[in-house]
Amino acid sequence: MKDHLERRMTTTDLNRMTARNVQVYYGQNHALKDVDVDILDKTVTAFIGPSGCGKSTFLRCLNRMNDTIQGASVEGQILLEGEDIYDRRVDPVQLRAKVGMVFQKPNPFPKSVYDNVAYGPRIHGLARSKAELDQIVESSLRRAALWNEVKDRLTAPGTGLSGGQQQRLCIARAVATNPEVLLMDEPCSALDPIATAQVEELIDELRANFSVVIVTHSMQQAARVSQKTAFFHLGHLVEYGDTTQIFTKPRDPRTEAYITGRIG
Amino acid sequence: MTAPTRSLLVADARTKARNRAEARFRAYGLAAILLSVTLLGILLVSILSNGLSAFRQTEIAIPVTLDAALVDKGGKGDPASLRATSATAYGKLIAKALKDELARRSIPTGGLSDKDIAALISEQAGADLRNRVLGDPRLVGQTVTVDGLATGRIDGYFKGRVTLESAEKDSKIKPEQLHLADAMRDAGMMALRFNSGFLTNPDASEKRPEAAGLGVAIVGSLYMMIVVLGLSLPIGVAAAVYLEEFAPKNRFTDLIEVNIANLAAVPSIVFGILGLAAFINFAGLPRSAPLVGGLVLTLMTLPRIIIPARAALKAVPPSIRDAALGIGASRMQSVFHHVLPLAAPGILTGMIIGLAQALGETAPLLLIGMVAFVRDMPGLPPGGFLDPATALPVQVYNWTQRADPAFTERASGAIIVLLAFLLIMNAAAILLRRRFERRW
Numbered sequence: 001m002k003d004h005l006e007r008r009m010t011t012t013d014l015n016r017m018t019a020r021n022v023q024v025y026y027g028q029n030h031a032l033k034d035v036d037v038d039i040l041d042k043t044v045t046a047f048i049g050p051s052g053c054g055k056s057t058f059l060r061c062l063n064r065m066n067d068t069i070q071g072a073s074v075e076g077q078i079l080l081e082g083e084d085i086y087d088r089r090v091d092p093v094q095l096r097a098k099v100g101m102v103f104q105k106p107n108p109f110p111k112s113v114y115d116n117v118a119y120g121p122r123i124h125g126l127a128r129s130k131a132e133l134d135q136i137v138e139s140s141l142r143r144a145a146l147w148n149e150v151k152d153r154l155t156a157p158g159t160g161l162s163g164g165q166q167q168r169l170c171i172a173r174a175v176a177t178n179p180e181v182l183l184m185d186e187p188c189s190a191l192d193p194i195a196t197a198q199v200e201e202l203i204d205e206l207r208a209n210f211s212v213v214i215v216t217h218s219m220q221q222a223a224r225v226s227q228k229t230a231f232f233h234l235g236h237l238v239e240y241g242d243t244t245q246i247f248t249k250p251r252d253p254r255t256e257a258y259i260t261g262r263i264g
Numbered sequence: 265m266t267a268p269t270r271s272l273l274v275a276d277a278r279t280k281a282r283n284r285a286e287a288r289f290r291a292y293g294l295a296a297i298l299l300s301v302t303l304l305g306i307l308l309v310s311i312l313s314n315g316l317s318a319f320r321q322t323e324i325a326i327p328v329t330l331d332a333a334l335v336d337k338g339g340k341g342d343p344a345s346l347r348a349t350s351a352t353a354y355g356k357l358i359a360k361a362l363k364d365e366l367a368r369r370s371i372p373t374g375g376l377s378d379k380d381i382a383a384l385i386s387e388q389a390g391a392d393l394r395n396r397v398l399g400d401p402r403l404v405g406q407t408v409t410v411d412g413l414a415t416g417r418i419d420g421y422f423k424g425r426v427t428l429e430s431a432e433k434d435s436k437i438k439p440e441q442l443h444l445a446d447a448m449r450d451a452g453m454m455a456l457r458f459n460s461g462f463l464t465n466p467d468a469s470e471k472r473p474e475a476a477g478l479g480v481a482i483v484g485s486l487y488m489m490i491v492v493l494g495l496s497l498p499i500g501v502a503a504a505v506y507l508e509e510f511a512p513k514n515r516f517t518d519l520i521e522v523n524i525a526n527l528a529a530v531p532s533i534v535f536g537i538l539g540l541a542a543f544i545n546f547a548g549l550p551r552s553a554p555l556v557g558g559l560v561l562t563l564m565t566l567p568r569i570i571i572p573a574r575a576a577l578k579a580v581p582p583s584i585r586d587a588a589l590g591i592g593a594s595r596m597q598s599v600f601h602h603v604l605p606l607a608a609p610g611i612l613t614g615m616i617i618g619l620a621q622a623l624g625e626t627a628p629l630l631l632i633g634m635v636a637f638v639r640d641m642p643g644l645p646p647g648g649f650l651d652p653a654t655a656l657p658v659q660v661y662n663w664t665q666r667a668d669p670a671f672t673e674r675a676s677g678a679i680i681v682l683l684a685f686l687l688i689m690n691a692a693a694i695l696l697r698r699r700f701e702r703r704w
Binding site for chain 1 (some may be wrong): 513514581583584585586587588589590591592593596597602603606
């Protein structure tokens, strides 16, 4: 499997993030073993696999959200634009401005729609004036396909929106800091089918500006939105490749078993 | 074999038994509520019926001529020479004026001696008149109307505490004096008025319960609450935030957590001993000072603030922290911008309950000398924090120890004042919660 990766690596020169030999431990528990993944620019990468396989854990390694979990430790190398994000000199706060994250459950702040989106630019000092901030809020909400629905109630609380709108608000909040990579941890699992379709469409549009990494339980969703897919099983990265290849000609029997519904 | 089908219209035995159990349980609950409401009602009625009369006081209106020859023996009219006249001299002046007034209105004295007539008026009246003259020396030579306090027994007679029968056996009052008081009331000389002195006067000695007030106790309690609020809010919230949001979870922080929980259960008098040793004996702060009382109550209140504050912080969903961290907020930004505002209503409620407990605390204050008899009003802050003072619950304790039944009425009145303060604080807590909650 190593040589697949190496062969593919030579074909791409637009790597945003590179993970090599990543190990994650939760205390004594070796949760993630020998993971090598490349996150390509302007690409949607999907992580699939059964529950507890380590896909969310790996996602949280990419912006060091695992730092907040007591007893978690990460080994190996994860590079963002050639820089090791686990280097001693890296401040995770700066990293997370570059690698944004959207969570499983919509979690808008209990503030107004405007303040939700403006929070990131404010704390990172991205806007020099109120007009500039208004501009960032509007463009972020437009990118998240939410502007038309909320433009008349920017001062209404973000928690008062519907579930799908809340999740798009969280996406707008994440893109407002202009990250390079956007991580999404099962962003549609709490949404109804219509909201899911809207968010999926949105993910496809976001690809134009960001590289997107999405963790999903739904293989159909992975097939619909992603160009690259990584299949995790029991803490191992089993297979990583083009989405079409993974779903049509899986190389590993475990991948085949999973996508045909025999495991997981 | 299939079970025989039963009609839904007839409840079976099991269902009936379950329904009966539920009905019994509801009855127990209702009985518990009724019992507690009744007990609360009895408490309130007893306190109000005993204590409300403390807010009214019998006063005797007497025109007194401030003869310069008697009041200002030095004859210079300056404060120094006015000061030479004692309160007792003013008392005699008032007693004479009362006798003259009774004669002028031709109210029969029933053969009472001059001394017995003078005994209708509190000794405090002379002191009050002296203070009035010292405050305004131009009064010398004029005739002023003195609203002198009646003695506790006369006051008790109008409030129903003293009767003609009890006066027969009482060495301090004669039935004839009560008849005279009745006549004076009918003549309009004597009446029950609102007792503003109860809220402003300092405590008074055993012999003049009619003059005793809560002024020093209210100021002392207020100063202590300022100290407690000023210290325990920042320290308590900072400790809770650090322990909940920043501290690593290890054996040491576990130890701290257990100790905080234990401290909350330590009897308050232990904090009094600690305060006596640490603040008075070691640090050399003065006894009876509101600052020391406030420090001791802060020690006692801190664990009671930290525990609910931590619970409030813990109740904030972790997704909010993730959301803030996920867009690159620092740990502190996520706490201060998002977690703390969400936890604020809970923290405030804990704070107010802690303060209310501190306000009602007596035992530790006894040990640091706040039980002393204090006549002088503490000064303005900051100096006033070191002046001797007492506290509301200590004043209640103090008055219930006195022999004269007039003090029992005052103790109940003081409890009403204390309850009013607690109600105000709880109302403030509710208002603050509403205000904070409405923002989201």
